[in-house]
Amino acid sequence: MDPRNEVEPNQLELLAGAFREQLLACLEECARGRRGLFSGHEHLSGEADDAAWPEAARLRELAIALQGVFAQQEKQNALSDEFLDLCSIHGEGDPGERRLARAFIERIEKGLVGTKPVAEGRPW
Secondary structure (H helix, E strand, O other): OOHHHOOOHHHHHHHHHHHHHHHHHHHHHHHOOOOOOOOOOHHHHOOOHHHOOHHHHHHHHHHHHHHHHHHHOOOOOHHHHHHHHHHOOOOOOOOOHHHHHHHHHHHHHHOOOOOOOOOOOOOO
């Protein structure tokens, strides 16, 4: 690996910490009913374009960038990985964003992020 591309370990921790803080703030807002955290398709729910959630869009971009930075260091960030996995759920029978947000907050608080759910099925 090119030494110029290396990131200090404490810089990785700072990036991960900033991501976690922003994610938790957005999850709390989503759990209270705001739509658009897990998908950029807010307009499908009938919300006006001016009601879009730019912080959520930036959070999704940050999660992708964070994955790349961690991958360059041959590491992973379970929080960004799991968040991006949840962002890929878009089926008719899948839970709504509020439910996903509440379940994800609970997994974070219990320290379960990055682990498989014990019970068969989905964690929500």
